[in-house]
Amino acid sequence: MKTYLQNHQEQMLQLLEKLVNIDSGSHDKAGVDHVGTVMKTLYQEIGFDIKEVKQEEFGNHLIIQKKHTDETKPTILILTHMDTVFEKGTAKERAFRIDGKRAYGPGVIDMKASLVSVYFAMKALIETGQNSAFQVEILLTSDEEVGSLTSRELIERYAEGKKYALVMEPARKNGAIVSARRGKGHYTVEVVGKAAHSGIEPEKGRSAIEELAHKIIQLYEITDEEEGIHVNVGLIEGGTSVNTISDHATAQVDVRFRTQDQVTEIKEQIATIIKNIDVDGTKVKIEGDINRPPMEKNEQTEKLLRIIKKVGDELDIFIKDTETGGGSDASFTSALGIPTVDGLGPVGGRAHRESEYLDIESLVPRTLLLASVIDDLAKRKD
Template sequence: MKSYLKDQQEHMLNMLEQLVNIDSGSYDKAGVDKVGAFMKQLYQQIDFEVEEVKQEEAGNHLIIRKKNVDPTNQTILILTHMDTVFEKGTAKERPFHINGNRAYGPGVIDMKASLVSVYYAMKALLEHKKAAVEQVEILLTSDEEIGSPTSRALIEKHAQNKKFALVMEPARKNGAIVSARRGKGLYKLEVIGKAAHSGIEPEKGRSAIEELAYKIIQLYDITDEEEGIHVNVGLIEGGTSVNTVSDHATAQIDVRFRTQEQAEEIKEQIAAIMANTEVDGTKVKIEGDINRPPMEKTEQTEKLLRIIKRVGDELDIFIKDTETGGGSDASFTSALGIPTVDGLGPIGGRAHRESEYLELESFVPRTTLLAYVIDELA
């Protein structure tokens, strides 16, 4: 398989170029579905069946498996996503191109290179008549970049009874794969006060902005750097004019944490903060919740990591693992108790930015690693 995939590099790059040059931002249903149609055709050509899970607003999700295989016997779930963070028209403005040892373009590393890697890993397994291909189920989802609102239930459904979950987010810039991710919560805080002229009758006003300021300070007190708990108030709005006591103010809050136990504690702390106001006459309302559980490094994860590292050693690919604060769909499978490893895609960096890139030298080796890991796990 190693030699076979090395010979496929040019074809892999051609496929990657076609994918990168299709706009597929999370809110661009037509673009995501175009990527889906492209992938569906390719998988059908190698005798895989592709089921489309239709969506009204988001792109359609794809469920992919070898034809004529009993789904209950499939033990390995591979998670990928087709959407990017880039607006429609970005691919035309800065299409796929190669400069030196790197390939560039919108979504090139997050995660269109991984779509190619998974497809060619399947081709390699088929070419060498590996029965492992029959144990793989692949999900191509359409909304990971916006929190997986329509795909989470699908992921959790198909994760049931799986022995392993392999998530194809890109490897870290140093080549590390991801064994733990922090969980995430998003909240919107709204404060209602009473307007008044700040010069003529300020005593009649009840400042929503003042109350919001108190709440922000209290929320930041939840942060515990050593325990991996971080609260960030990223956006605030309020008031109507500089000489008016504000009657309305809002804040949007991002919360990160390492364990599910911490998540429950954070929810209790937020509820306690919102139970009272510091500025008499103001009211507060908070909406939101924990939307991604943490991906915790468990004993079962450690066992899976040892297998991947051993396979890497056999291929002369040194593998180390790390924790990261960013979210991914790995959190959903991990929370179900399924051994999960993320960051199994090729190496790259600057995801979500104009300078996003793929390290070309990692493309074939990481695809090879994936194929051999699947064979070993099966």
């Protein structure tokens, strides 16, 4: 497989260029579906069946697998996504380019390089006569970057009965794969006050901004770095003019946490903060919830990590693992009790930014690692 992939590196980069140069922001349905059509055609050419799950707002999801019998029923779920965070027109402004040992372009590492890697891993397994491709079911989803709003149910449904979940978010820039991710919640806090002129009759006003300021400070106090809990108020809005006591104010709140056991206490703390009014005459309401469970590093994860590291050692690829605060679809499979490892894509960095890049020299080794891990897992009877 190593020789096969080395001989096909140029084709891998050509496919990557094609994908990167297609705008596929989460809300660009046509663009995401264009990426899906490219991948659908390629997989069909190597004998895979594709089921398309139609969506109205987002791109269509793809479920990809080889025809199988009960004896070769897929035991390995691979999760990838086709959407990016970039607006339509970005691909034209910043088309795919190679500069030295790096490739650049919108979505190049998150995660179009992984789409290439998974496809060529499957192709390498097939071309070298490995039956392990029958053990794999691949999901290409369309809305991961906006919280997997329509794909979560699909992921959880197809995860049922699987022995392993391999998630293709990029490896960290130091090459580490991901063994734990913090859970995530998103809330909108809205305060209603009473407007008044701040110079003529301030006593008649009830400042929504003042009340929101109290709430923001109290929400930040939930943060506990040692326990892996972090609250961030990332957006605030309110008022109509500098000399008017504000009658409305809102805040967007991001919550991260390390374990599922922390959720109840976090929710109780938030509820208490919202209930207790600091500025008389104002009203506060909150909308939102925890929308991603944490991916916890447990005994099952450790076992899968040992397998991956052993395969890496055999390929002279040193593998280490790490925890990250960012969310991914790995949280959904992990929460179902399925051994899950993330960050199995190629190496790169600066995801979601103009300088996002792929380390080109990692493309073949990480694809080889993926194919070899699949082959190892498929042959295990435990």
